[in-house]
Structure formats: structure tokens, C-alpha cells
Amino acid sequence: MSSRALSQPRSLKLTSAGFLLLWCIAAAFPILWITVMSVKSPVDAFDGNALNVIFGPATLAAGQGISVLDIILWMFSLWGAFILTARVAPRMVTSYAPPKALWLGWMIAIAVLFIGAIVWFFSIFPGLSDNLSPWLGPLGRDGIGFTTEHYKTVWVERGFFNNFQNSLIVTVGVVTISLSVGTLAGYGLARSGSTLAFWILIIALIFRALPHSVLVAGYLPVFISSAEWLAPILGENAPTLYGKPWAVIAVLVAINQPFTIWMLRSFFQNIPADLDEAARVDGCSHFQAFRRVIMPVMWPGVITTGLFSFLLGYNDFLVTSLLLDAQNQTMVPAIAGMFNRETTTTDQVVAVAAAVSITAPLFILVMVFQRQIVSGLTAGAVKG
Amino acid sequence: MNFRTFAAFVGPSIVMMLLFIAFPLISVFTQSFYITQPIYEVVEVETCTPGFLTQTCVTEENSVPILDEHGEIVTKTEFVGLQSYRNVLELDRVWTAFREGSWTAFQTIDFWKALRFTLTFTLITLPLNLGVGLGIALMINNAAKSIRGPVIFISLLPFIITPVIGALSINWLFRGDGILTAIMEWYSGRDIALFAQAWTIEILMMLYRVWHVAPFAGIVLYAGLQTVNQDSLESALIDGASRWQRMRYVIIPHLMPLITFISMIHLMDSYRVFEEIVGFSSQGHVISLQWLTYDFLVPDQAGNRSISRASASAMLTMVGIVILLIAPLRRTWRDHKGSN
Structure with missing residues (x-):
């Protein structure tokens, strides 16, 4: 039940929304920032200038970068992956798997998603990126420093x-x-x-x-x-x-x-x-x-x-x-x-x-x- | 449910807790009165260096640990009474500092330094946590229904992140010319070194802790806000209560049990502050009680762990827990007796 007497004046609503936004930034920023740092060369990662950390000129100069097209492709595939795992898969499992073998349905769903992710990221994605980038001019060229070498160092070496x-x-x-x-x-x-x-x-x-x-x-x-x-x-x-x-x-x-x-x-x-x-x-x-x-x-x-x-x-x-x-x-x-x-x-x-x-x-x-x-x-x- | 079935259901859990919580407690208690040391023997060693005409020989007395037939160091355990407690508390140094009236001298003694920080940390973060948590709850409650899900998702991130890693990630933003330090320097036009003195590190730690636990308070209180009785809010409005008065006299009393719950959890958890010390690697400036025990347990350069001193400091830490829990436990007991 919402009555008009209890509704809030606009100024209060705006202040509340503003602080909420501030909180969301504070909550997500440290995690986002270390993610950005982790894909930059050391010079960029610890640069005092925020823009240098984001765009990574030194990383780019070292020949490691990512194009706008790649970023769009990445965002698209991550969004797709999220929709598939969080929305589509549960619905498919609950509707197709027999109620008694729900866990089997989940196992199959997880296996399919896993294989799908490997196929997409390791064969379709690079092919798509290579074939499209010559057509797009500046959008297809590397614009932002990006390197995965630190992850390789951590996991492999x-x-x-x-x-x-x-x-x-x-x-x-x-x-x-x-x-x-x-x-x-x-x-x-x-x-x-x-x-x-x-x-x-x-x-x-x-x-x-x-x-x-x-x-x-x-x-x-x-x-x-x-x-x-x-x-x-x-x-x-x-x-x-x-x-x-x-x-x-x-x-x-x-x-x-x-x-x-x-x-x-x-x-x-x-x-x-x-x-x-x-x-x-x-x-x-x-x-x-x-x-x-x-x-x-x-x-x-x-x-x-x-x-x-x-x-x-x-x-x-x-x-x-x-x-x-x-x-x-x-x-x-x-x-x-x-x-x-x-x-x-x-x-x-x-x-x-x-x-x-x-x-x-x-x-x-x-x-x-x-x-x-x-x-x-x-x-x-x-x-x- | 008769006693046998009850015992069968609860049994495994009780055994686990007895074996791995109650038993270690007893063993820590006894260990704190004993000390285990290697037995040393004094060996005369004659070392000779060749020289002209005569050799130069030096005879030294070295103390070396006795080895048994497997080549392992023989240790003996002896009862030392309260010696370990004395080693941790260092009362003579406290007394000297007290006579000189010197707070700085007092704060160079590890245990008291740790106690001072742990208590300040607990007491300062408690109101901050409640305040920020209540703020988050009210703001989420004010927000449009469609964005509440994503906002709760983002709010959960600081809560769910591994504490050491969370502290590290804040650390990286500030350490050296980290991005936030750089912004503060640019804003103030001065050189700022946040990790050079204790009080700035303490502020960062408290900020980190509030960032980490406020989402918990926020979400619990947000759930509580959903059950506020709309009728009493409206009748308060008819009686002419302002927005602030409705908050103060209707909403806060309704949330009071939850606020007590959050405070209790917060007191328990922040009294054991530890991960911040590791994440900010602040042991040079600031330490906490739990870190002190941890530090005694970590092998030193010779590979020895000071188990008995760790046990003494652990028992002293326990005293704080007991004091902390007396009030809530008495209340629970009264409620339980009242409900029967």
C-alpha cells in the first residue's frame, strides 16, 4: 500500500539516489580497478595518472593491445554467457529434465555450457575478430593496452x-x-x-x-x-x-x-x-x-x-x-x-x-x- | 523426539566440535603453563689455525642442542607456571612506562599495543558499520524496484571477497603512488605517504572493514525494512510526526532486534581483526591480538615456534571474548527462561 502522504519530495529522492550511486561506485571500484591493473604492463599499472592506467600507453607501445571491436565482442560474449547460465539454462533444466533426475539435468547443462565456452572463446571468437578487423579501419586497430602475460606467469610459471x-x-x-x-x-x-x-x-x-x-x-x-x-x-x-x-x-x-x-x-x-x-x-x-x-x-x-x-x-x-x-x-x-x-x-x-x-x-x-x-x-x- | 534419536542426529556434530574446538581449548590452557625447549649441553670446542712455529688454538664453550639416536633434537617440557603470561604481558616494562607516565613507552610493548588497536578498531567500526548499513538499506528501499537487484549484486561484492584479497586491493589503490593517493596528492598539493605512520594505516583498515561488512548490515536491515508496519507509519503521519520522527520512533524501534544482532556479530568478528594486518602488511606499525598469537605460531628464523607464549596470548585474548559475550548470553538465557 503506497499512499501519497508517505511519498517523498523530489530533493530527498535525488539525494538518496545520488548516495546510492556513490556507494555502488565505492563497492565496485577496488575490484574493477585491480582487474584493469592486472592486464597492463607494470609501468602502466602503477602509473599515478588514472587515464594512463585505463588506456595503458606503455602496454600498447610494447605491442600488446586490444581493439574496440575486440572489446565489443568480449562484452557481447560475456553478456551472452551470463544470460545463458543464469536465465536460459535453469529454465531448460527445469522444463526438460525429469523432476527426479534434476541433478543429471544440471550436470548436462554445465557440461554443455563449458564445452560451448571453450569452442566459442578458442575457435569462433579469434576467427571472427581476425576476419572483421581489416574491414573496420580504426575501430579494428589496437587502441587500448591489454596483456594477459601476468595471468600466464601466475598460472603457468x-x-x-x-x-x-x-x-x-x-x-x-x-x-x-x-x-x-x-x-x-x-x-x-x-x-x-x-x-x-x-x-x-x-x-x-x-x-x-x-x-x-x-x-x-x-x-x-x-x-x-x-x-x-x-x-x-x-x-x-x-x-x-x-x-x-x-x-x-x-x-x-x-x-x-x-x-x-x-x-x-x-x-x-x-x-x-x-x-x-x-x-x-x-x-x-x-x-x-x-x-x-x-x-x-x-x-x-x-x-x-x-x-x-x-x-x-x-x-x-x-x-x-x-x-x-x-x-x-x-x-x-x-x-x-x-x-x-x-x-x-x-x-x-x-x-x-x-x-x-x-x-x-x-x-x-x-x-x-x-x-x-x-x-x-x-x-x-x-x-x- | 526422545533422547536417543536426538543424540543420533546431533552426535557427529558434537563430536567434531568437542574434538576440534573444546579439546584444543583445554590443550591451549595447559600449554600456557608449560614450556618446551631443546636441552642444551655445553661442549668445549678447540679450533686451531695453522701459524708459524706454533699453531694458534682457541678453546670455546658452545652450547649445542642434544641429539637423540635419530638425529633429532631432544626437548624437555617443564612446568613454568605463569612465566609465559609474564613474558607476554611484560608487566615490569608496563610498570616502568606507567611510572614515567609515558604512553609511547607503553605502546612499544607488543601485547598492549595489540590490545589498544583491537579495542579502538572494534569500537570505532561498530557505529560506522551500523550507520553505513542503515544508509544502504534505506537507499535500496528508496530505489525503484527494477534496479534493486543489480544494486544488491554490486553491494554483495565487498562482502563476499576474500578478506585478505579485499584488504590487498584497497592497499594497491593507496600504496606508494597508488591511484587514490595520487588523486589526494593532486587535490591537496602535498606529498602524502599513507603507509609511513600508524594512524593513517589504522584509518585505512577501518575504512576497509566498514566497506567489507556494511553490505551485510545493509541487506539484513533492508529485509527488516520490508516488514515495517505501514499502518503505524501512517498513523504516525496523521499524528503529525515529521519524516525524522517517523524514522526515530517507528522504523528504528522496529529494526532494533536486527541492530542488536548485527552489533553482536560485528563485535565478535572485529575483535578477531587479523586479515587487515596481513593485507596491509602493517605489522611494523599496527598489530592486533589475533595477529600476535599468529606471529608467535609462525616459525622464526631458527624454525622454532613459541607455542607456550602463543598459548598465553591466546588465553588472554579469550578473556576479552568472555567479557564481550556476558551481556548477550545473559539476555538469551532470560529470553529462554521466559519462553518456557
Whole structure:
């Protein structure tokens, strides 16, 4: 209901819109700017003049540039890719895949999109660009400095791919284990009103407030000497937990548990208890009711919680940098190391390129899952 | 749901938390009273250099760690009581600084320096975060429906970015002749070095933190604004309340539970400020409590980690958490008892 008395004067609306614009610029600018820096030669990237950073004369002088036509083609293909992944693919999956094999539909959709992207960017795109540019005169010639050499340095020479793999292992492990342990606990806590459940939640809240370095101080000596104290149980081949990705996964899952169970509990509470009672009347055990009746309607909540677990595993610096050794290092500590160690501007730009590489998946994540993230942020809050 | 089913559902999660949170806490607590050191023995070494007629021989006493049969350093663990705490707190230096009345001397002691920064950081960013968050919420609420989606998308970016990388990206804008420093220099006509003294770095860190967490506050409050009762707004209008009064007496009270929630999360998270120190590489000027523990845990040049000092500083950090949580926990307990 909007009444005219509540409507705002024009000046207020304009001020509000102006500040909103200002906020959007402030929010996006740092990320945009490092993206621009990462495709320029070091001289341009750290130039004091903003226009030089954007147009990159030194990069262009070195023979590396991009034409207006290329930019238009790029924007067109990125826009197309966004429309295909965010709009067309979900609609096709929901309409063509049988409801029971929805995940299969998604797998096929992702595979098709992936192959399509490779074909487009590596064969059609360069061909199109080469054939069109002679016809367009100045628009077809290189006008803006653009180079991908820093990305090549990061991914190929610096072995960033290895860090990427480690990050992938840690994140996937954290998400799957913390969801499977957390959904069970969240369901149990949501359906039990006992004082014990209350105390578990309160203790979880206290655990959530703990600084992670406190916990790591507890793990480190135990993990380093684990071969000794595990030897009586496991014998000769007792592992040293220090430096093992799966030990880090276990640690991150535990650190993430308090948050996970709080969030999942509030999602489970939104599902009426009548639903599992009906299933119980029909002869299901508690666990069967959970698996066959509650889980199918819980997917949005599980996906949302999974996103936040993903962020925790992906963004972590403290735990991974202290508990993993050099060859198992994940991406974030690797970049911080690059940034702190290197002193020449070339190395700095390489670190910038690595930083952009690590941000890109997060960008796509927000694009695809914006609604789930917002619902996750508000789910915890509305319930308190 | 009977106790056994409940235990079966909650069990795995509880085991994880006991094993990886409760147990390390106990072990940190005990470690802070013990110290593990290599055992040294004094060895006399005679080094001779050839000389004319007679050799020149020097006998030195070196202390070397004892090695066991595998060639590893033998260590012994002994109970030292509160020694590690004394090493972290450095009360004698505090006392000297206090007698001289010198704040600068006091601020050269790592622990107190870290404590001072952590508390200032927490207390200054809290109102800023709430203010900016409320502003974002109101502005999004004012905006046309069609642009709300994209605006929320852009607003989420600072929130979702990896904290270390976010801090680094702000760092690159300001470091040296970074683009924003260059603009500020051009505007003021003076030479500006933002990373040469502590207070400018602290301001940058606080700005970064507000940039990073305000979207969270904004989106939570925006969701809260959707549930404001339009009728009470209109009746306030009929009673002659101005725009500001409606804001103050209708909307803010409605959002109060959310504001408390955000403040609590913010206090917990900013008390553990850490990533900013890494991203701005400010350890030369500014450190935080969590960074202090981290620094003790990182091996030094000889490859030793000062575990017991880290444990002591971790336990001291915990004291702050307990103080921070007493008030909200008491409230929750009262609510819980009230609801039964």
C-alpha cells in the first residue's frame, strides 16, 4: 500500500539516489580497478595518472593491445554467457529434465555450457575478430593496452594451478562434510525444544566467537607430533597431521559447525513440524522422515548454508597458512606470500593478477546464487 | 523426539566440535603453563689455525642442542607456571612506562599495543558499520524496484571477497603512488605517504572493514525494512510526526532486534581483526591480538615456534571474548527462561 502522504519530495529522492550511486561506485571500484591493473604492463599499472592506467600507453607501445571491436565482442560474449547460465539454462533444466533426475539435468547443462565456452572463446571468437578487423579501419586497430602475460606467469610459471587444486580439495571437503554433519544436527536441534538443545546452541555461539588463532595454537603442537602419539594406535605408518589437507578440512569443518548448525536450524524451523508428524503417522522412523520428507523441501536452505561454508573454506587464510606446508598451500596464503616477498613492480602486477584470478569465481558465485546468499543473510537475522 | 534419536542426529556434530574446538581449548590452557625447549649441553670446542712455529688454538664453550639416536633434537617440557603470561604481558616494562607516565613507552610493548588497536578498531567500526548499513538499506528501499537487484549484486561484492584479497586491493589503490593517493596528492598539493605512520594505516583498515561488512548490515536491515508496519507509519503521519520522527520512533524501534544482532556479530568478528594486518602488511606499525598469537605460531628464523607464549596470548585474548559475550548470553538465557 503506497499512499501519497508517505511519498517523498523530489530533493530527498535525488539525494538518496545520488548516495546510492556513490556507494555502488565505492563497492565496485577496488575490484574493477585491480582487474584493469592486472592486464597492463607494470609501468602502466602503477602509473599515478588514472587515464594512463585505463588506456595503458606503455602496454600498447610494447605491442600488446586490444581493439574496440575486440572489446565489443568480449562484452557481447560475456553478456551472452551470463544470460545463458543464469536465465536460459535453469529454465531448460527445469522444463526438460525429469523432476527426479534434476541433478543429471544440471550436470548436462554445465557440461554443455563449458564445452560451448571453450569452442566459442578458442575457435569462433579469434576467427571472427581476425576476419572483421581489416574491414573496420580504426575501430579494428589496437587502441587500448591489454596483456594477459601476468595471468600466464601466475598460472603457468608460478605453479598457481597447484594452489588452485589444493583450494579446490579443501573447499569441496569442507562443504560436503560440514553440510552432511550439519544438516543432521540442525534438524535434531530444530525439532527438540529441550534445555540440552538450548545449551548446545549457546555453547556453539561461544565457539563461534573464538578467534581462530586460539584454536590453531591448540592444534599445532599436537599435529606436528602426531606421528608419535598416534603410533600406539596406528603403528608404524602413523601420519603426521601437519601439512595434510584432510586434517585442515576436519579443522575447518569443526570451526564452521557452530555457524552451520545455527543457520540450518533456523531453516528447519521454517518447515512445519506437521510435515514430519504426518510422515511418522504413515510409519516412517525419525530418520526416514528426515530423509524422505524433510530433505526434499530443505534444498534451498542446504544450498544457502553450503555457499557460506564454501566462502569459509575458500577465504580462509589463518588456518591454511599455519597448518599446511608449502607444497599443499592454498591460493590465499600463496598470494599473500607473493605480495609480501616480491619487491619489483612486475612481481606486484603478477600478485594483482593472482588476486583477480581468486576473485573471479566469487564474482560468478554471487551472480548465480545472489538470491540464496541474500536469503541466507536474512535467515539468521530474522530468527535472531 | 526422545533422547536417543536426538543424540543420533546431533552426535557427529558434537563430536567434531568437542574434538576440534573444546579439546584444543583445554590443550591451549595447559600449554600456557608449560614450556618446551631443546636441552642444551655445553661442549668445549678447540679450533686451531695453522701459524708459524706454533699453531694458534682457541678453546670455546658452545652450547649445542642434544641429539637423540635419530638425529633429532631432544626437548624437555617443564612446568613454568605463569612465566609465559609474564613474558607476554611484560608487566615490569608496563610498570616502568606507567611510572614515567609515558604512553609511547607503553605502546612499544607488543601485547598492549595489540590490545589498544583491537579495542579502538572494534569500537570505532561498530557505529560506522551500523550507520553505513542503515544508509544502504534505506537507499535500496528508496530505489525503484527494477534496479534493486543489480544494486544488491554490486553491494554483495565487498562482502563476499576474500578478506585478505579485499584488504590487498584497497592497499594497491593507496600504496606508494597508488591511484587514490595520487588523486589526494593532486587535490591537496602535498606529498602524502599513507603507509609511513600508524594512524593513517589504522584509518585505512577501518575504512576497509566498514566497506567489507556494511553490505551485510545493509541487506539484513533492508529485509527488516520490508516488514515495517505501514499502518503505524501512517498513523504516525496523521499524528503529525515529521519524516525524522517517523524514522526515530517507528522504523528504528522496529529494526532494533536486527541492530542488536548485527552489533553482536560485528563485535565478535572485529575483535578477531587479523586479515587487515596481513593485507596491509602493517605489522611494523599496527598489530592486533589475533595477529600476535599468529606471529608467535609462525616459525622464526631458527624454525622454532613459541607455542607456550602463543598459548598465553591466546588465553588472554579469550578473556576479552568472555567479557564481550556476558551481556548477550545473559539476555538469551532470560529470553529462554521466559519462553518456557
